[in-house]
Every structure is written in structure tokens, then in C-alpha cells.
Amino acid sequence: MTALVPSDRSYDPSDRWFQDAVFYEVLVRGFYDANDDGTGDLAGLRAKLDYLQWLGIDCLWLLPFCPSPMRDGGYDVSDFFNVHPDYGTLGELVGLLEDAHRRGIRVIADLVINHTSDQHPWFAESRSSRTNPKADWYVWNDDDQRWPEARVVFTDVERSNWTWDDVRQQYYWHRFYSHQPDLNYDNPEVVEAMFEVVRFWLDLGFDGFRLDAVPYLYQRDGTSGEHLPETHAFIRRLRKQLDAEYSGRVLLAEANGWPADVADYFGDGDECHLCFHFPLMPRLFMAVRREHRFPITEILSQTPELPDGCQWAIFLRNHDELTLEQVTDEERDYLFAEYAKDPRMKRHMGIGRRLAPLLDGDRRLAELLYSLLLSLPGSPVLYYGDELLMGDNIYLGDRDSVRTPMQWSPDRNGGFSRADFAQLYLPPLMDPVYGFGAVNVEAQLRNPGSFLHWIRGMLVQRRSLPVLGIGNIELLDCPNPAVLAFVRWGEVADVSLAAPDGLGPPAVMPTVAAVPVEPADVARTVPAEHGAPGAARTRFQAVLCVHNLSRFAQPVQLDLAGWAGRRPVEVLGRVSFAPIGPEPYSLALGPHGYLWFDLVEPAWAESDPS
Ligand code: GLC
Numbered sequence: 284m285t286a287l288v289p290s291d292r293s294y295d296p297s298d299r300w301f302q303d304a305v306f307y308e309v310l311v312r313g314f315y316d317a318n319d320d321g322t323g324d325l326a327g328l329r330a331k332l333d334y335l336q337w338l339g340i341d342c343l344w345l346l347p348f349c350p351s352p353m354r355d356g357g358y359d360v361s362d363f364f365n366v367h368p369d370y371g372t373l374g375e376l377v378g379l380l381e382d383a384h385r386r387g388i389r390v391i392a393d394l395v396i397n398h399t400s401d402q403h404p405w406f407a408e409s410r411s412s413r414t415n416p417k418a419d420w421y422v423w424n425d426d427d428q429r430w431p432e433a434r435v436v437f438t439d440v441e442r443s444n445w446t447w448d449d450v451r452q453q454y455y456w457h458r459f460y461s462h463q464p465d466l467n468y469d470n471p472e473v474v475e476a477m478f479e480v481v482r483f484w485l486d487l488g489f490d491g492f493r494l495d496a497v498p499y500l501y502q503r504d505g506t507s508g509e510h511l512p513e514t515h516a517f518i519r520r521l522r523k524q525l526d527a528e529y530s531g532r533v534l535l536a537e538a539n540g541w542p543a544d545v546a547d548y549f550g551d552g553d554e555c556h557l558c559f560h561f562p563l564m565p566r567l568f569m570a571v572r573r574e575h576r577f578p579i580t581e582i583l584s585q586t587p588e589l590p591d592g593c594q595w596a597i598f599l600r601n602h603d604e605l606t607l608e609q610v611t612d613e614e615r616d617y618l619f620a621e622y623a624k625d626p627r628m629k630r631h632m633g634i635g636r637r638l639a640p641l642l643d644g645d646r647r648l649a650e651l652l653y654s655l656l657l658s659l660p661g662s663p664v665l666y667y668g669d670e671l672l673m674g675d676n677i678y679l680g681d682r683d684s685v686r687t688p689m690q691w692s693p694d695r696n697g698g699f700s701r702a703d704f705a706q707l708y709l710p711p712l713m714d715p716v717y718g719f720g721a722v723n724v725e726a727q728l729r730n731p732g733s734f735l736h737w738i739r740g741m742l743v744q745r746r747s748l749p750v751l752g753i754g755n756i757e758l759l760d761c762p763n764p765a766v767l768a769f770v771r772w773g774e775v776a777d778v779s780l781a782a783p784d785g786l787g788p789p790a791v792m793p794t795v796a797a798v799p800v801e802p803a804d805v806a807r808t809v810p811a812e813h814g815a816p817g818a819a820r821t822r823f824q825a826v827l828c829v830h831n832l833s834r835f836a837q838p839v840q841l842d843l844a845g846w847a848g849r850r851p852v853e854v855l856g857r858v859s860f861a862p863i864g865p866e867p868y869s870l871a872l873g874p875h876g877y878l879w880f881d882l883v884e885p886a887w888a889e890s891d892p893s
Pocket of ligand 1 (some may be wrong): 359395
């Protein structure tokens with residue numbers, strides 16, 4: 284049994300909302316263009332909050348939105364205290380935050396903490412001489428030989444982490460593109476400046492940050508320059524400030540590393556609240572291609588127990604390439620061979636494709652992967668457009684392949700913008716399989732059998748099973764290696780399912796007349812400051828999740844002896860199955876099938892068909 288979350292937690296809905304939240308990663312630039320200039324904006328995102336609320340997400344993660352020359356999707360910030368003029372104003376940002384909060388949706392920002400753009404005034408000043416007041420705000424050196432142990436992240440583009448600067452006549456250090464010089468965290472003024480940035484956005488109302496590229500803040504001789512003790516000390520300071528002045532806000536670490544290294548970013552519960560579980564992601568893709576559970580069970584067994592009050596953030600795809608840094612060379616070759624058959628699909632050390640094309644458009648496989656994402660330990664992070672099974676454009680440069688405009692309707696520009704096509708920040712997809720004519724929100728809203736409705740239904744189910752967020756996991760033995768089965772169990776808060784007036788997701792999208800309302804609709808848990816009456820009582824919950832990783836139907840015999848006496852009630856249909864006895868429990872699964880069962884005490888079962 285692998286316990287990924289602590290068993291003795293006292294669940295506090297106001298502070299630990301992130302432990303069973305569903306996150307939605309959104310590219311402001313690509314979501315919706317409210318002013319018809321070809322670029323998505325904050326007003327556009329605000330206009331689509333109805334949709335996001337209806338979908339049932341709990342927290343938005345905004346990709347970088349500060350002023351930037353946009354040579355790395357905004358991860359090259361040139362002013363930390365403003366909004367990129369293409370996206371709107373600070374006032375519009377505040378409006379978005381208020382509106383989101385009113386709907387019970389929290390919002391975190393991407394904090395690009397490790398580096399700036401070379402266009403940032405701090406860098407302009409720093410490079411201007413060796414004696415100016417910001418001379419030591421970046422990392423300078425006379426030669427490019429220092430810290431040879433530090434790897435180059437974008438190996439396909441950069442040859443070294445040092446770049447010569449003609450102005451200052453020295454080299455500067457950068458872990459990413461050469462136009463992204465690293466800040467010097469050994470300089471207390473830099474630390475203070477970044478704390479000011481943090482306070483600025485928290486004061487505006489953000490609910491926390493994704494800490495971009497956080498392992499690289501410091502450099503030390505003889506080390507790889509990743510995961511250094513100094514970095515952890517910095518995060519602890521940051522966390523202290525949050526706890527003291529901004530309780531309930533969260534830090535999410537983007538630390539791409541092995542589980543044991545990444546778990547250090549939780550500290551003793553005194554660093555980040557959440558960390559992305561990078562190694563799990565490629566192993567999900569590997570397991571379904573190999574039709575074998577081992578890649579998943581192996582990485583779960585290597586995943587350390589979480590400190591109290593922490594959570595993993597798990598994901599299938601995001602705005603970057605499907606990174607293959609955390610796999611062996613052999614596994615990487617295998618994944619490239621399976622998922623990047625055309626060399627143009629490769630990006631940096633990974634694959635620049637979206638979920639649906641990676642799966643050859645196989646809906647059953649997509650459902651299986653989402654079922655895993657929503658039931659394995661961790662808070663799921665969805666990537667905009669993947670709820671539609673949107674496609675990608677591998678002919679676009681770098682990671683723009685997966686950053687094309689959201690597809691709202693079959694209208695001009697996919698309903699994303701009324702600007703001229705040539706003015707759009709990137710072309711929307713127009714191919715017959717994934718183009719906006721075939722894949723769009725409007726069509727999927729109208730069709731109750733669409734993927735969009737399916738995933739929304741799954742989020743509703745997940746909300747009714749809080750143990751999927753915070754429970755322990757027991758991996759079950761079963762002889763069939765194509766089946767992954769586990770029980771999520773633990774004490775959960777017995778919160779009232781009724782949301783206060785006017786909060787909760789709207790039953791129907793206001794723009795679409797005939798969206799059926801599922802009887803199983805469960806209202807969202809609304810953050811405490813918005814008035815949710817979370818009851819303090821807890822109850823025991825156990826959910827059995829069974830996944831068939833194979834393309835073919837599979838039998839399975841599960842060792843459920845530890846749960847004998849309970850009755851599995853299938854979650855989606857509330858159909859009661861035969862009670863569990865001491866002998867192996869037999870089930871059959873269709874191709875790529877998945878089943879979730881509430882394991883209920885006999886008295887709770889609704890009917891007995893056996
Ligand atoms: C992170 C971001 C990526 C960006 C890099 C440099 O890894 O996810 O998009 O290019 O940091 O800022």
C-alpha cells in the first residue's frame with residue numbers, strides 16, 4: 284500500500300481547498316478575444332467564466348500575463364507590476380478576480396521567479412556597467428566555464444547556460460533561453476524585489492502562484508544548480524509570509540524532478556502546498572501503450588508520503604511539450620517512437636502535441652486517461668481545450684503547437700475573435716479532424732454525448748467523492764497486468780452539498796437552450812469566505828477504481844478481502860454489485876474500460892440485484 288497523503292489530517296475547507304480542487308490552466312492570449320484585436324484578453328476570459336463555472340473547475344491558473352516581448356510565451360517578463368497591454372489593464376484583472384471569486388472559482392498566477400526578459404529595465408541597468416546599483420542583480424562572470432555540472436534545459440536551442448554580453452563585456456547566466464537572464468538570488472535586494480512582486484499580486488486578490496522553474500534559483504560550485512538548500516530556504520521564507528499575511532493562498536511548485544527530489548518542495552509542510560508530479564505523466568502514456576500497469580505502480584511506489592497539508596498536482600498535458608526528462612533513455616526512445624512518429628512533433632526534450640492527437644483521437648482512451656487523472660492521488664490540472672479533445676498544429680514553432688485559439692463555435696476564427704484572420708496571434712485549427720468546424724464548445728454543448736459533457740459529468744462525480752482528493756491509496760493485487768485497480772479511502776468532511784443561493788454551477792449554460800441537467804448534479808463547495816457552511820463532521824469513504832489499460836476486454840480478479848462485507852455501488856449509474864466476500868472479486872472490463880465504485884456498508888446499498 285502506498286500512502287500518498289497523510290491519514291491523520293484534519294480537513295479544513297477554508298485552508299485546504301487545493302487538496303481536492305480541479306485546476307484549469309488557461310492561456311489568456313488564446314482563450315477569448317473580447318476587443319477583436321486578434322489576441323485573447325482578460326475581458327474575454329471574464330466573459331467566459333459562465334462556461335468555466337458550468338464545467339465545474341475550482342481554480343484557474345493563468346499563464347503569464349505581464350508585459351513581455353513574448354519570445355517565450357510571456358515567460359520573459361519585462362515588467363512584474365503590470366498587465367501586458369494586449370491583455371487589458373490591472374483594473375480588468377481585478378474585475379476578473381472579483382467575478383471569479385463570486386462564482387467560487389479561485390485564481391492563481393504564474394510567477395516567473397527565476398529570470399526576466401533581457402528587455403527588463405533591471406537587466407538593462409545591470410548590463411550597463413559593472414558598478415551600477417543593479418550590477419549584481421543578475422549572475423555575471425568573466426568566463427563561461429563555471430558550473431559545468433548544470434544541464435542545459437533547452438538542449439535543442441541553447442548550447443550553454445552562459446551568454447556573452449557585448450555591453451558589459453562579461454557572460455551572464457541563464458537556465459532557459461539566452462534572452463532570459465537568471466536573477467541573482469544571492470543578492471538580498473533581488474529577494475526583496477521578488478517579495479514585493481509577490482505582495483503586489485496577492486494584494487490584488489490572487490489565490491496563489493505557480494512557481495515557475497523554481498529549482499534553479501541558486502547556483503553553487505560542484506552542483507547541478509537544482510534543488511539546492513538555499514532554494515528551499517527561500518521558499519520557506521516565502522511560505523512564512525503567505526501564512527502570516529495571506530492565509531489560504533497557495534504555492535504550486537514547477538519542479539521537474541524525481542518524486543523524492545520534488546517532495547522536498549513540500550518541506551515539512553512549510554514550503555509549497557502543491558507540487559506537480561512530473562514523472563507520473565509520461566508513465567500514464569507509457570502504461571496505456573504498453574497495456575501494462577507497471578509504469579504507474581512503479582512510480583507510485585517511489586512517491587514519498589506527503590507532509591500534512593500538502594497535495595500533488597497531476598496532469599496529462601500542459602502548455603509545454605510533453606516532457607520526457609523524467610524517464611530513462613530507453614523509455615524516452617519508446618515514447619518518441621510511439622507518440623512522435625513525425626520528427627516535427629518533437630520539442631526540446633519532449634513532444635509538442637495535445638492530448639487528443641497523441642491518442643489518435645481515441646475517445647475511449649481519452650476517457651480512460653481522464654478517469655486515471657481524476658482518481659489517482661492529487662489535484663487534477665486540466666489544460667484549456669483538452670475538455671473538447673482539441674487538436675494541435677505541429678507546423679507552428681516551439682510550443683505554439685499546443686497554444687492555438689480556443690474553439691468556441693464553427694463561426695469565423697472558431698468564435699475566438701472577430702478580427703481578421705491575418706491578425707490572430709496564432710491561426711486556429713481548421714483541419715477536418717480537429718479544426719473548429721468539427722471540434723468546438725457550441726457543438727459539444729448541444730450534444731449530450733460529447734466529450735465536454737462527459738468530462739463535466741466526471742467532475743460532478745468527483746466532487747461527490749472527496750476521498751479522491753485527499754484519501755489514501757491502496758493498490759490492489761490482481762493477476763492481470765493490464766488492469767490497474769486501487770481503493771482510495773479515508774475520512775472526509777461531511778460538508779453540506781447545498782451551495783448558498785446563487786453560488787454553485789449554473790444547471791444550464793446561459794447561451795445554450797437545451798443542456799440536460801443531470802439528476803446527480805452536485806453543487807460545488809464554495810470557499811468559506813463566500814459563505815459556505817462546511818460542517819465539521821467527517822465520515823469514512825472508500826472508492827474502488829478499476830482501469831483496463833488494454834485495447835481489448837479484460838477479466839480481472841481483485842483481492843478485496845480487506846473490504847469484505849461492503850458492497851460496490853457503481854458511481855455513475857448507482858447500480859449495486861454483489862457484496863465483497865473473502866474470495867477474489869471478479870469483474871469484466873470493456874476495451875479501455877474504467878469503473879468507479881463506492882464501497883458502501885451493506886445497509887447503505889440501494890438495491891440487491893444478485
Ligand atoms: C517553465 C515554463 C515554460 C518556460 C520556462 C522558462 O518551464 O513552463 O513554458 O519556457 O519555464 O520560463
